[in-house]
Amino acid sequence: MNVKKRNRAGYIACICGLLYALPHFWWGLGVPFGFPGDFAKVPNELLSRVIGYWFMGVLAVLAALFSLSFVYKWGERLPRRLKIIPAWIGCIGLSIWGFSFFVLKFQFAIGRVVSAPSFVEQDASPMAAWGYVWYALFLGWGISLGFAAFFEGKMTKSFGHRG
Template structure:
């Protein structure tokens, strides 16, 4: 339960944090304060989303079994919503990583252009 709340909170913070890459106030932040947390958040969010699909695959091929207390929940038709939510975590992670990569690339390009003028 702590993991769900923790990753949900991290996802919301990452969404707000991602605005720093698109808003002018983000340029005032030091480079390391943008890039390092974004890279860490990207890895964590992507892994959280990806591991759900790995778990579903392992359940489908019979390599693992649901714990008895979760077997009914995993067999419920509502379990399909997991694909939506965990795909969202995966997309958030990948997009945050892309934003961090692009921001670093733009900052390097701006720095190089500044020195050549």
């Protein structure tokens, strides 16, 4: 088993998690850069900001730290299933979420679907182009988590670990 591949996948997943977290923190501070829509039309309620920006940012940082369990020695102390099962769940969820965006955009491009009336203005916004960045990030994050889990499973099996 090549440990470098496992490490690379874990580092990529960590970077993707941090890249997802950072804009949530600056959006929580009111900075609209990179927001995939009209930031001025987002509800300005405290609970919406706390959950939508700060909580999601902190959750992404924790997920990024989790990804490092595939890289560093301290991760070997965790039971194998406690690492592999959440990583596969994240892989499947994030990959489907990211891939489905591109499928939908392709369906828009070929005229198979049209925006719902309530989303026409948002989809026509120039800021909607940021969706390509964020959904590509979801796709990369999901795929890297899958590779980290796959390599972890192969490595622990080759060493005879059970967990």
